[in-house]
Amino acid sequence: MNKSLMWIAWRLLISRKTLFGGSAPLSLLGLVLGVAALVASMAVMSGFESTLKHAMADVSGHAQVVKRSRFPDDYKELEERIKKAEPTLVGSSRFVFIEAVLAHQGKISGILIQGVDTQEVGKVLNFKSRVMSGTADLSSSSESEVPLALMGKGLAAKMDLKVGDRFRVVVPVADAVDPSKFQRRVGEFQLQGILDLGKYDWNERFILSDLAATQKLADIGDRYSGLLLRFEDVDYARQAAFNLSHVLGSPYWVRDWRDSNENLFEAVSVERPGIFFVVLIITLVAAFNVSSTLLVNVVRRYKDIAILKTVGLSRKDIIKIFAFQGLFMGGIGLFFGFILGFILCLLFNFAQSRLGLVAGEVYRLDSIDVNIRFVDSIAIVIATLLICFIATLAPARRGGRLNPVEGLRNE
Structure with missing residues (x-):
């Protein structure tokens, strides 16, 4: 049953009325930028720690x-x-x-x-x-x-x-x-x-x-x-x-190897979660845009929702359809966000080799080897999907409460 609901949700999502119309492209773009910013910032922070650790281990044992x-x-x-x-x-x-x-x-x-x-x-x-x-x-x-x-x-x-x-x-x-x-x-x-x-x-x-x-x-x-x-x-x-x-x-x-630069490693361990949650605000704002897009979609889809309820879908099924749409948009944002984030990491490497972005006098390192850690990637995926899921609850519940007769009458 859930596979059928996912298929309906996907078909409704990729239509011109939803994904390719109104504010949906901008909402999705905001989500992509938020994920890309998370990937790039976490890669730089993890790369700083990894670069310093390997330098210490290679030179001082x-x-x-x-x-x-x-x-x-x-x-x-x-x-x-x-x-x-x-x-x-x-x-x-x-x-x-x-x-x-x-x-x-x-x-x-x-x-x-x-x-x-x-x-x-x-x-x-x-x-x-x-x-x-x-x-x-x-x-x-x-x-x-x-x-x-x-x-x-x-x-x-x-x-x-x-x-x-x-x-x-x-x-x-x-x-x-x-x-x-x-x-x-x-x-x-x-x-x-x-x-x-x-x-x-x-x-x-x-x-x-x-x-x-x-x-x-x-x-x-x-x-x-x-x-x-x-x-x-x-x-x-x-x-x-x-x-x-x-x-x-x-x-x-x-x-x-950590003792001689304990202050730097402690600073990274404290700043990493702080930067993660600060940059996550971008994704949070984008998720609210996704929520408003789906809310508009519910209004536009009164007739479709009424027909689906008429053929036997329950209120919970309608809620699941719109929740799946939010998760699909989150998945699309994650996919393209990781690609853009990887490109930003490559640009950072290019810029620091040509422009000297990292001041060695301040950061103790001449360059940083960006490192996209698996743990950071999992945290970004979970946080993004969770935010998108929560953001879709309001439009999904509104769609679930729609009376089929009212939906058909409005059409």
Whole structure:
């Protein structure tokens, strides 16, 4: 029975009097624009979170175990303790951070050098997918050669450096006799690759090099800052970091990829539902237009409704017919709205690559990879259909209350 009612509803909807006449096209256009705005806004918000998450995981690992003490220890023993506590560990690599100044052709810039174990870093970090020019291979570095280095694209552009160029960095080292004084140590590196690290501040001041070369430059012997960790699932990193902080205890500080940008991730999680409901107002207004269109359609269809009731359709059947019409219009709006929303996402990608829509100084990202999540799509579909269904109840109930004799008399 419901299939027959759906067929009647569809036939009445696509007639010239309904879908292609009066205010119906404008109502449908408003619905399409509302859905498209929802798709595009949710894709940008989800893309911001996804882009930042992958940048953090690729460059700083899923988690970091940072030593609170500067005294050297057996890192192999530390790795074994971590593996025993977290069997999902995929790989680990020692790292060291030092702050320095880069000087090249009369230009200077404050930088952060991250030294990593080149034999293990490939299991933990993902620089290969971020190479813009050159390569991400640092394994050929040795004490007898000029150490190789990778650099963020912003820093390379600012210092006018290209792959193969050599540059010098200056590191302040505390005096062994008087800690209040500093000695200047100068090191030379050769640029092996230029990377898009995903975050604006990293692109502007981040350099990656071999661990031994960085330790030698900073004159710290075999000491290191901690371990970079990678697990089977990036979303499990927070739970893993929490577990490791209890197992390793106070000598170590464990943080996951989210910790260093907690404020940004929290802002996204708070703003996403807010933006969803604000933009949903567009769909809500469009649904009221659909309701008014169907209400006019009820008045125009007095004779048809009277005939349908005369041949045996009940009041509930008439209500179902007009409810189906509202859902059909919602479905059409969703279909074309998702297509338009996808086009808007493509235009956003094009515009941000050509016009620089995303200010890295403000949003910490140079670009956003828009991401249409399945969960967001389901929420848009449910919200739109629910609003359209509720909006059709008033005209549907009016059509159901029509007296067949009155309908035929008016005709």
